Amino acid sequence: MPFLPSSFFKRDVITVARELVGMELVWDGSSGIIVETEAYTVEGDPAAHTATRPSAREFVKVGRAGTSYVYFNYGMYWLFNLLVKGGERDGLILIRALEPASGLDQMQSRRQGHKLENWCSGPGKLALAMGIDGTHHGVQMAGKGRRSGCGFRVPAGGRQHEVVADVRVGISKAAEFPWRFLAKGNSHVSVPFGKVKAMKAK
């Protein structure tokens, strides 16, 4: 299966975030099926980095569609995002969870002491499992200049997952935007469908 072309990432960021669920992320000898994403838009989204960080705005302006945006959060974890631009709405997509698919030995060695279901069930965890860190900021993931061994593709057998939309996780601003996309019923997601609102209701 060929890798997704850069044109895939030159569309509306919400659309792309939804369609990435069920795709396979290939990264340096390992891969996983994407089971959870979150979209953040450059305009009209108070929760997006671009709303508060000039450096993020500059990255969107200068970067090409399909480039990785990796940053350090909570003093401990790297989070892996993708730049989407050229469609109706530009923005960044946070890859939040994967179902491990290949290179399992490598992933297991990086996630020692954890169950398979928890290797990639969260944005910090998947960065650990795949070996993603700050040196991987700005990596081209599609089209011309794509880094060898990295990219996205339709898995063998096609996209098997039904996608559902829910609110995003771990934010205080624009918390009601339904811009988190999940593979329905999948056990590798970070927070199951409906759980964020259920917690908040208490």
Add this chain to the structure above:
DNA sequence: GGGTTGATGTTC
């Protein structure tokens, strides 16, 4: 299983 808490550092 569910709730709570501590560990960490960059950004503005």
Add this chain to the structure above:
DNA sequence: AACATCAACCCG
């Protein structure tokens, strides 16, 4: 001061 988190720990 806030933050796009995780795992260890309690309690049951």
